[in-house]
Amino acid sequence: MPELPEVETVVREVAPRICGRRFVGAALLDGCLEDVHSAEPLKSVLGVGLGLLPGRLVKRVSRKGKFIIIHLSGNFEMIVHLRMTGMLLFEPSERLKRFIRLEFRFEDGLKMFFSDIRRFGRIWVGPREEVRRLSGLNRLGTDPVAELFSLDDFLTIMRGRVSRRGRLKTALLDQSLVAGIGNIYADEICFRARLHPASRLEKLRPADLLALHEAIGFCLREGIAHNGTTISDFVGTRGDAGKHQQYLQIYGRTGDGCYACGEVVLKTRLGGRGTHFCPSCQALRK
DNA sequence: CCGAACCTGTGT
DNA sequence: ACACAGGTTCGG
Numbered sequence: 053m054p055e056l057p058e059v060e061t062v063v064r065e066v067a068p069r070i071c072g073r074r075f076v077g078a079a080l081l082d083g084c085l086e087d088v089h090s091a092e093p094l095k096s097v098l099g100v101g102l103g104l105l106p107g108r109l110v111k112r113v114s115r116k117g118k119f120i121i122i123h124l125s126g127n128f129e130m131i132v133h134l135r136m137t138g139m140l141l142f143e144p145s146e147r148l149k150r151f152i153r154l155e156f157r158f159e160d161g162l163k164m165f166f167s168d169i170r171r172f173g174r175i176w177v178g179p180r181e182e183v184r185r186l187s188g189l190n191r192l193g194t195d196p197v198a199e200l201f202s203l204d205d206f207l208t209i210m211r212g213r214v215s216r217r218g219r220l221k222t223a224l225l226d227q228s229l230v231a232g233i234g235n236i237y238a239d240e241i242c243f244r245a246r247l248h249p250a251s252r253l254e255k256l257r258p259a260d261l262l263a264l265h266e267a268i269g270f271c272l273r274e275g276i277a278h279n280g281t282t283i284s285d286f287v288g289t290r291g292d293a294g295k296h297q298q299y300l301q302i303y304g305r306t307g308d309g310c311y312a313c314g315e316v317v318l319k320t321r322l323g324g325r326g327t328h329f330c331p332s333c334q335a336l337r338k
Numbered sequence: 339c340c341g342a343a344c345c346t347g348t349g350t
Numbered sequence: 351a352c353a354c355a356g357g358t359t360c361g362g
Contacts, residue, residue, distance in 0.1 A: 053356055084345090118357080135357050137346080151346090170345045172357065188358090218339085227358085234356055283356070284348075303356095324340070326354080 053282065054134040056197060056232030057275030059118050061294065066140055066164075067113040070122070073158040074109045078102040082153040084171065098153070100186060101177035104128065105156070117192045117231025124177075131176045131187045132166075138173030141165045192231040196268050197276070206230070206265040213253060220256070220264075220337075221249035222323045230268065236281055236303045239328045241267040243302035248336035249327050250320075255337035274299065302328045 054062070080087055085098040108124040115121065120140075122130040132140065137151075144152060144165050154166035154175070166175065176183040184190040193209065194201055209229050223229060224238040233241065242249040244267035247260055256264075275281060280294030283304070297304075301311055306319040306328060315332035 055356060058356075133357085135344095136355070168345095169347065170355090170357095172345065174358095222339090225357090236356060281356075324342095 053280070054118060054136075054138070055234030055237050055275075055281075056115075056118060056195075056272050057237070057278075057296065058280035058294065059115055059120060059134065059232070060197065060276050061280040062134070062140055063113050063115045063120055066120070069142060069162070070110045070158065070164065071113060072110065073160060073162060074107065075105045075124075075156060076107075076159045077157045078105045079155045079157075080153070081155055082171070085153055098173075099131075099175040099177070101183075102154075102175075104177050105130070115198060116189060116195050117227055118234070119187065119189050119192070121189070127180050128178060129176075129180045129183050131183050131189060133174045133187065134168075135170070135172035135174065137169040139167045141167055192227055193229040195231050197232070197272050201230075201265075201269065203262065203265050206268075207261055210253070210256075210261055210264075215254075217252060217254050219249065219322060220247060220251040220253060221325075221327060223253055224249075224268075225323065225325075232272065233268070235325045236283075236300070237271050237275060239303045240271045240301055242329065242334060244271055246333055246335060248334040249322055249329055251335070251337040257337070260337065302330065304328065 087098055087102045108126065108128055110122055110124060112123040118133060120132040124130060141148065142164055144167055148167045151167045151169045152165045153168050156164040176187045194205060213223055213229055221238050221242060224233050224241060239249065245260065245263040275296045278294055278296035278299060281296040282293035283297060302317060305317040308317055310317055310330040310333055312333050313330065315330055317328055318331055320327050
């Protein structure tokens with residue numbers, strides 16, 4: 053599920069339910085996962101510091117890129133990255149109960165569950181600076197929605213990157229440049245900017261960069277406005293699907309007609325990811 | 339830079 | 351049986 057708009061949707065749903073509440077415990081329900089602060093030598097590492105949670109008050113919930121930040125009392129934080137299939141749920145469906153990996157309990161009896169089919173998700177709990185370093189949160193670039201993101205900022209970021217060359221889509225997916233864009237929105241952004249995702253960065257024109265800056269803001273904000281994109285049966289915290297899949301312009305439209313020109317939408321492989329584009333509308337700068 | 343790895347489920 | 355999936359990290 054989760055790119056920036058989906059994670060933003062989760063934050064907006066989780067925040068009102070847990071802000072002002074105090075954690076009393078966290079239980080690991082999955083024998084394949086390991087809390088590295090515990091002594092058990094298990095299979096995968098979930099993160100650190102679940103034992104530091106009891107007694108902490110939730111002050112605020114925020115987001116940077118695809119990271120969820122739960123701000124706790126005592127300058128602690130719980131950082132959550134959902135990766136591919138992670139979800140924070142309060143009333144898990146029967147189907148998803150099977151994939152609950154963690155249970156969080158609050159002092160008023162409220163329970164929050166971390167469900168994660170593929171077990172790629174990660175959670176860190178601890179002092180703010182430590183968890184930001186361990187999780188990689190402090191290596192993120194600018195969040196194009198949560199922070200001011202002017203055209204000048206974008207040009208500066210891209211100039212720094214252009215010198216290294218590479219493909220446009222690879223740069224859009226680079227979380228240390230602009231944080232939060234994933235595979236779906238990268239394709240949508242390239243289509244809106246009318247640029248081929250395999251374009252060479254160093255060949256982009258000033259007008260291309262302007263179009264990309266506009267497309268990043270537009271595509272991500274539109275995704276947020278529709279409560280994210282739901283493909284297959286992933287759901288938000290409240291258990292309901294996003295609506296943005298109805299508005300996708302290029303992702304998943306392989307073999308169908310381009311909405312702009314009618315040409316057949318193609319799919320290729322770029323940087324290991326499925327990549328959708330219109331060969332007629334999207335200029336390849338090479 | 340690409341592929342593999344980390345996992346599990348789904349669809350062909 | 352095999353390919354593929356919204357992410358990230360690692361090694362060659």
